[in-house]
Amino acid sequence: MDALMLAKDVVLVELVKVIPDDVKNLEESEVRLIAYTTAVVLVLTWLWSFLNHKKSLWQRLKDFSFGFLRSLPIVNGYVKSELDKILTDLTKEDAFRTHKGEVFTTRLPASGLGRKQVVSRATEMDELLGGADWKKGRCSGTVYFNSEELSETLCEVYSKFAWSNPLHADVFPSIRKMEGEVVQMVVEMFHGPENACGAMTSGGTESILMACRAYRQIGYERGIAVPEIVAPFSAHAAFDKACEYFHMKLVHVALDEQSRQVDIRAMRKAITSSTVLLVGSAPQFPHGVIDDIEAIAALGRQYSVGVHVDACLGGFLIPFMEEAGFPLPLFDFRVTGVTSISADTHKYGFAPKGSSVILYASHDLRHRQYFVAPDWQGGIYASPSIAGSRAGGIIAACWAAMMFMGQDGYVTSTKKIVTTARYMKESLSDVPGIFIYGDPNVSVIALGSNDFDIYRLGAALGKRGWNLNTLQFPASIHICCTLRHTDGGVGEAFVTDVKECTAEIMKSPRAKSTGSAAIYGMAQSIPDRSLVKEIAWGFLDTCLNAKH
Structure with a gap:
């Protein structure tokens, strides 16, 4: 009601400023009626906009509260220093680690390189920086085929x-x-x-x-x-x-x-x-x-x-x-x-x-x-x-x-992939310490745990060369099976490594996570999601910076 009265008074004052002299002869009651009507329209418009906002009222209250706290110098300084620490830790991950002999190109060559030189530089960069061994089926999703003939055909x-x-x-x-x-x-x-x-x-x-x-x-x-x-x-x-x-x-x-x-x-x-x-x-x-x-x-x-x-x-x-x-x-x-x-x-x-x-x-x-x-x-x-x-x-x-590929090719690849995924699901369904989310029936198997931080399992598998997807709300990791996982022994190796890593973690299930696992767990627990956005911005900045 206070907002309505304030809007009415403002409208009344502005009306008096702009209305012609002959209109000023209107009865005060008529002017007030115009003012009240205009104020009601303004308030109803604001109320409609407020109720139909893309964000819920609770989310807007949280955003306002966290924004107010961030505006305090002591809080903002502390948050900035913690974000800087997180981003520094991220740059220590393998993807951003500087390698001996690595050269950064930051301006065009004075003279263009020939074909052989360009191909040679690209090959050297690939071999020097390395990355996850996707060719051996150690990545979740990412690269889905395993046919050199198909690769050559597509390139041609x-x-x-x-x-x-x-x-x-x-x-x-x-x-x-x-x-x-x-x-x-x-x-x-x-x-x-x-x-x-x-x-x-x-x-x-x-x-x-x-x-x-x-x-x-x-x-x-x-x-x-x-x-x-x-x-x-x-x-x-x-x-x-x-x-x-x-x-x-x-x-x-x-x-x-x-x-x-x-x-x-x-x-x-x-x-x-x-x-x-x-x-x-x-x-x-x-x-x-x-x-x-x-x-x-x-x-x-x-x-x-x-x-x-x-x-x-x-x-x-x-x-x-x-x-x-x-x-x-x-x-x-x-x-x-x-x-x-x-x-x-x-x-x-x-x-x-x-x-x-x-x-x-x-x-x-x-x-x-x-x-x-x-x-x-x-x-x-x-x-x-x-x-x-x-x-x-x-x-x-x-x-x-x-x-x-044709119809028969896709049917064959589907049979291989789904068979491997279901083998993984059945083999991991009764491993002490972990469980499978839902009843997946295509190519993805997601793992969770009620006994330990599941991100520790992701990190442990990472040390064995596996590159899995890290999920949140709830905390979990998953593997997306591809044709690469259907190659001899890859699916079996994954199951074995999961079982062995889980058994090792279960010896001290309450131990704290370290490295990227700790960062991801921490990010999931931050109530102010705008801070997570800032971490993501920093990560993307690092990805786009040639010097990292």
Whole structure:
């Protein structure tokens, strides 16, 4: 009420300043009525904005509280010194460690180097800096194929189209045709209806961004000022990025503690008149679990809301699992209500990095991801995705990978990968000290512990050459199986190392973590998430600094 009275007084004063003399003859009661009405409108507008903010009231209160504390010099100085220590520790990790004989190039060579010199320098750099031994299957995900013949084929095809650009379809019609064929092949894989269509993107993140942009446009057309996306906590962070980029609101819903699937009842409760999209993963990244797509699609039909299936990770496994002997519940366009699907060709599709596909159930929906500037002086500008110019060589190499593998090739690779993943899951399901999250049935196995800091296991496996993914909320680590893990003895070696490292840790389960494990555990416990952002900024700065 105080805010209303203050707004009324301010409006009254300003009205007196600007109204013409003949209007000043109005009765005081009439002027007050105008002032009260204007003040009420202002207050209601502010209240609407306050209640419909992208962040919850609790989150805004926390942000304000932490921001106030950070403004205090003594607190800010302490926080800065601690952040500096963390970033210093990060630069000691293998990825940033300086090697003897390492040379940093910070300006162009005075004269260009010849081909042999360039190749030699690149080879020397690779050998000097090293990295995780991904060729021996020691990395989680990262590199998904294990065929030198495929690698040579893709490089040869890429070299023929390295300078092509689908932005100029009239100059490079072959690239236009290849992109169209890639999209249509993926549409068929996911049982798209007659009008199903799609586009290629630079990766899963861009595919998700494009889908969210399309649904945002639908929201705008319905008069929704801030369209909302309802997604599981396990949904990929690209949905967070999309909401930040496109002025949308992401409503996270809880997972079932046992299955790690999205809680359908919680999703139903989260739907509002501003909801434009429901999200399910097939499978989700953290724990490798497939959400109940049929139940999510039923909600989409009931509330006339779009449903996106994020199959970026497993998009070139799940369509082939039934033929490979691993049937799954329906997850694609065969489920009425599914309106879009994202699938990465550069993962289990074995295409080069920088390629993905976004699919839509109709051309009308795809139109809403397009950008068109009809009045630009340079001509009518139209692009299907975020990028203008795109790498035609990547499109050609993606097409080549799919043609090289064929249906039988993908079925064979799926059978190998899923068989290895299920061997790992069964072998680790009863190891004392650790447990497996949910019931993963594709290629990812996530491990947790109620007895010790699970990040210690990740660090111990790191010392044995393994490079795993570190997860949070809850603390866990996971391995994403690829064809590299299906090579003789790799899966067995992983199981053996996990068992041996766990047994060693269980001798002193309460011991403190050190190194990167301690940093990650600490970051998870920080209540002010803006500090974690600053740590991430520092990490990215270090990655982009040639001198580290």
